[in-house]
Amino acid sequence: MNHSSVCQPLSLRQSASYFTATATATPLQRSSLAMSVSAAMLLMPLAALAQSTASSPDGTQVRELGEVIVLGKRVESNPNAEVGSPYKARTSGDARHTRPLAETPSTITVLTKTAIDDAGVTDLKQILAAQAGITLGTGENGNAFGDRYIIRGQEARSDVFVDGLRDPGMSTRESFAVEQLEIAKGPNSSFAGRGTAGGAINAITKQATLDHDxxxxxxxxxxxxxxxxxxxxxxxxxxxxxxxxxxxxxxxxxxxxxxxxxxxxxxxxxxxxxxxxxxxxxxxxxxxxxxxxxxxxxxxxxxxxxxxxxxxxxxxxxxxxxxxxxxxxxxxxxxxxxxxxxxxxxxxxxxxxxxxxxxxxxxxxxxxxxxxxxxxxxxxxxxxxxxxxxxxxxxxxxxxxxxxxxxxxxxxxxxxxxxxxxxxxxxxxxxxxxxxxxxxxxxxxxxxxxxxxxxxxxxxxxxxxxxxxxxxxxxxxxxxxxxxxxxxxxxxxxxxxxxxxxxxxxxxxxxxxxxxxxxxxxxxxxxxxxxxxxxxxxxxxxxxxxxxxxxxxxxxxxxxxxxxxxxxxxxxxxxxxxxxxxxxxxxxxxxxxxxxxxxxxxxxxxxxxxxxxxxxxxxxxxxxxxxxxxxxxxxxxxxxxxxxxxxxxxxxxxxxxxxxxxxxxxxxxxxxxxxxxxxxxxxxxxxxxxxxxxxxxxxxxxxxxxxxxxxxxxxxxxxxxxxxxxxxxxxxxxxxxxxxxxxxxxxxxxxxxxxxxxxxxxxxxxxxxxxxxxxxxxxxxxxxxxxxxxxxxxxxxxx
Structure with a gap:
């Protein structure tokens, strides 16, 4: 099993794509997803393999399997995540980016929740300060309210967004409800409006889902x-x-x-x-x-x-x-x-x-x-x-x-x-x-x-x-x-x-x-x-x-x-x-x-x-x-x-x-x-x-x-x-x-x-x-x- 994944039943909505991805892998190119299935099956409780026997009309013994639960990787709650790669986002949480991030003509750094959790820091100031191209200014306690970010040399303290809407609170910010953090580099007013001379920060929040409990x-x-x-x-x-x-x-x-x-x-x-x-x-x-x-x-x-x-x-x-x-x-x-x-x-x-x-x-x-x-x-x-x-x-x-x-x-x-x-x-x-x-x-x-x-x-x-x-x-x-x-x-x-x-x-x-x-x-x-x-x-x-x-x-x-x-x-x-x-x-x-x-x-x-x-x-x-x-x-x-x-x-x-x-x-x-x-x-x-x-x-x-x-x-x-x-x-x-x-x-x-x-x-x-x-x-x-x-x-x- 790859990464710190959790074995659990797949949701009905995700199982089809899961099995499709697994079935198309060649024997010489076993994807991490397929390996997870193999490992999970070895760990499957014996009860999940319980069988019953019945007779077909011609008298042949037919083995009837009980409910089979495939235990694979934890189903991610983030709809923008790349399946099987916990540090990679496939898409932006901003619906105005219609193509995957890998096809978007601009620099957008995305930090997934898994990467943030592994890093062990929780305030957005700590998370962003660790990213290339971003420095800090003295914010609270100095000449500005809240955390002060500088992207590519330009002030961005007012250029923080939550799910695509500007967050003007200029306060201390936390990551407990963040699904992924997107840092758009370069002037960004066509998406974000005034300001954003060096870029913008967009926090994508955790949303309720019907996919799985x-x-x-x-x-x-x-x-x-x-x-x-x-x-x-x-x-x-x-x-x-x-x-x-x-x-x-x-x-x-x-x-x-x-x-x-x-x-x-x-x-x-x-x-x-x-x-x-x-x-x-x-x-x-x-x-x-x-x-x-x-x-x-x-x-x-x-x-x-x-x-x-x-x-x-x-x-x-x-x-x-x-x-x-x-x-x-x-x-x-x-x-x-x-x-x-x-x-x-x-x-x-x-x-x-x-x-x-x-x-x-x-x-x-x-x-x-x-x-x-x-x-x-x-x-x-x-x-x-x-x-x-x-x-x-x-x-x-x-x-x-x-x-x-x-x-x-x-x-x-x-x-x-x-x-x-x-x-x-x-x-x-x-x-x-x-x-x-x-x-x-x-x-x-x-x-x-x-x-x-x-x-x-x-x-x-x-x-x-x-x-x-x-x-x-x-x-x-x-x-x-x-x-x-x-x-x-x-x-x-x-x-x-x-x-x-x-x-x-x-x-x-x-x-x-x-x-x-x-x-x-x-x-x-x-x-x-x-x-x-x-x-x-x-x-x-x-x-x-x-x-x-x-x-x-x-x-x-x-x-x-x-x-x-x-x-x-x-x-x-x-x-x-x-x-x-x-x-x-x-x-x-x-x-x-x-x-x-x-x-x-x-x-x-x-x-x-x-x-x-x-x-x-x-x-x-x-x-x-x-x-x-x-x-x-x-x-x-x-x-x-x-x-x-x-x-x-x-x-x-x-x-x-x-x-x-x-x-x-x-x-x-x-x-x-x-x-x-x-x-x-x-x-x-x-x-x-x-x-x-x-x-x-x-x-x-x-x-x-x-x-x-x-x-x-x-x-x-x-x-x-x-x-x-x-x-x-x-x-x-x-x-x-x-x-x-x-x-x-x-x-x-x-x-x-x-x-x-x-x-x-x-x-x-x-x-x-x-x-x-x-x-x-x-x-x-x-x-x-x-x-x-x-x-x-x-x-x-x-x-």
């Missing part, structure tokens, strides 16, 4: 007081209704950073009603509660250029009142309707809310002073804190009509779509009060290093370490009123076609027009007086065009061009902070700028190997972003359409089964970025901020026996330089002012299957306990630290 329970324990419990239950009721319930509870201390801790609780409920074979309706609810106590901002940069490096032996300096919380609730209705043999409607409607809040503490290293004597010493000191709250309320509807037809002898797959979204975000911050006495003094150019203490240092002026660092400042937080009310309403129309021009040549073309209406109100949350009201409307038009040529049966090459556009003030969490995607103002007005436009040119190839069990991809690309709006820090004033940057590179990918025993998920990206134009002359020629030139990851699992498998994950990310989004990295005299060192990190895992229902998996994360860092704040006052070594043991049981 199952109950799966997982319980995990580990170092750092880690606990994680999940259930995945699917049950059909009669021929028309199915219910699926996923639930999660988990908590842990951040490895080697106690008292910093993370807690996750969630539930996802999906109900399917199949009216008839042509019409089905699904109603989903998703709820997630995340709570990080004493959220850890890691280390900070110390020293002066050119010797600026991560500080060592930094204790957990989060204050006891610090927190990071996110509450998410969404309801989604789906309709799948086959109106005619060649006409299908898919429709999604979603309403959701998200409530996010954080209070965190940063720190920096340098010379501080005894406030009485003026004697200086080197120590770390906490900053004044970072805070924010956010209430998100959104509605979205998307309908796509697919029409397959033949025109002029050519096969066409037309899609016409409409979308309406209404995203509202109200946000504010907290008043932070320090009740403890300061224990040291900072100095600046206008203040002498003597006098009353005004800072909070890890080491007191008499040279002793602070014993109760979590209460150093005696800090408390009080929520203030709103200081911003942001709203964007959008109506979009999409038209796409995939056409076979010949037996080998196919073309894809898609255009999308988005008409948006942006309103932004800024409020003084001390006086409740409106300090500014801004708004404007515009229409964005984008396209995606590609040609694929079939070199051989399972080998294609392709060329594609795609565009994306973003708007002034399009980042809901940035307000009028022009340096972070907020609105750039001129004469107290937001309008007057062309949209930022990104264009991607790509040449690639995809090869479905080993009877379509392994997909190899390669792509050479260039993305150019022009008309970039530039701002400074958190200022409202900036410049319109003065920036331009470029990213060139190539990516390689591998997913699926290399042999019956070896599964792979791998990727590599080698890229160069460059600022081509800027209102700030010193930025020109610099690389983009938070940009890693090289990155790769490899996840491999080997099936030593039918029951025992081992695996490893290795990832590498080259050094990068911090700074603001969409601009040159911060360099001083040719040296990076806020450097993040390169790193290599390895994980190990192993699994053992006791029987068809029970297996155990052990994960050793950061197996060699490397100190590594994933992102830096623009001032260097915090430097996200990767988790230290941890061990996780997970018991999986299927009823």
């Amino acid at each position: 199952f109950t799966r329970v997982s319980a995990g324990l580990g170092t750092d007081s880690q606990k994680r419990f999940t259930t995945d239950f699917n049950k059909g009721f009669g021929e028309n209704f199915a219910l699926r319930v996923n639930a999660l509870y988990g908590d842990e201390h951040v490895p080697d950073r106690k008292p910093a801790a993370r807690e996750r609780k969630g539930v996802a409920i999906s109900g399917l009603y199949e009216v008839n074979k042509d019409l089905s309706v699904t109603l989903d609810y998703y709820g997630l509660r995340t709570h990080d106590t004493a959220p850890d901002l890691g280390a900070y940069l110390a020293g002066a250029l050119p010797n600026r490096v991560p500080a060592t032996d930094v204790p957990v300096y989060a204050q006891s009142s610090d927190f990071l919380k996110s509450d998410v609730d969404t309801v989604t209705a789906r309709i799948n309707w086959k109106l005619a043999p060649n006409l299908r409607l898919t429709s999604l409607t979603r309403y959701g809310t998200s409530n996010n809040g954080y209070v965190t503490t940063g720190a920096s290293s340098g010379t501080r002073y005894n406030g009485v004597t003026g004697v200086g010493y080197t120590t770390g000191a906490i900053d004044a804190g970072h805070s924010g709250w956010q209430e998100v309320d959104y509605f979205a509807h998307q309908s796509n009509l697919r029409f397959d037809t033949t025109l002029a002898g050519l096969k066409n797959e037309f899609i016409v779509g409409v979308e309406y979204t209404d995203h509202k975000v109200v946000s504010g911050n907290y008043a932070l009060t320090n009740s403890a006495a300061a224990n040291c003094r900072s100095s600046n150019a206008t203040t002498a290093p003597t006098g009353p203490n005004n800072a909070y240092c890890f080491i007191t002026p008499n040279g002793t370490a602070v014993t109760d660092l979590a209460n150093l400042a005696g800090r408390s937080a009080t929520r203030l009123g709103k200081n911003q009310d942001w709203r964007v309403k959008t109506v979009a129309v999409t038209a796409m076609d995939t056409v076979d021009l010949s037996e080998r040549l196919s073309a894809f073309g898609g255009v999308r027009a988005d008409r948006f209406d942006l309103d932004l109100v800024r409020i003084n949350n001390s006086t409740n007086v409106v300090s500014g009201a801004y708004g404007y409307k515009d229409t964005l038009v984008n396209g995606h065009f590609g040609l694929t040529y079939k070199l051989a049966k399972d080998l294609i090459t392709y060329a594609s061009a795609s565009t994306a556009q973003d708007i002034n003030g399009g980042e809901a969490d940035a307000g009028t902070s022009s340096g972070y995607g907020g609105a750039v103002l001129y004469q107290n007005q937001i309008a007057g700028a062309k949209p930022e436009t990104s264009t991607n040119l790509e040449l690639g190839t995809k090869w479905n190997l080993l009877d379509q069990q392994l997909l190899a991809t390669a792509a050479l690309f260039q993305t150019t972003k022009k008309d970039v709006m530039e701002g400074a820090n958190y200022d409202t004033i900036g410049t319109f359409n003065t920036g331009k940057n470029r990213v060139r590179g190539f990516e390689l990918g591998l997913s699926g089964d290399a042999t019956d025993k070896l599964s792979l998920q791998a990727g590599a990206a080698v890229m160069k970025s460059k600022v081509l134009a800027s209102a700030t002359a010193t930025n020109i020629g610099n690389p983009l901020s938070n940009f890693a030139d090289k990155s790769y990851s490899l996840q491999a699992k080997y099936q030593l026996t039918d029951a025992f498998s081992v695996g490893a994950i290795h990832r590498y990310e080259s050094s990068r330089c911090g700074g603001q989004p969409d601009t040159g990295a911060g360099y001083t005299n040719g040296t990076c002012a806020q450097p993040v060192p390169s790193f290599n990190v390895s994980d190990l895992f192993a699994a053992y299957r006791f029987n068809k229902k029970l297996d155990v998996r052990v994960n050793v994360l950061n197996a060699f306990n490397k100190d590594y860092y994933t992102a830096v704040y623009r001032s260097g006052s915090f430097l996200y630290k990767g988790d230290a070594r941890s061990v996780r043991v997970t018991l999986n049981y299927e009823m």
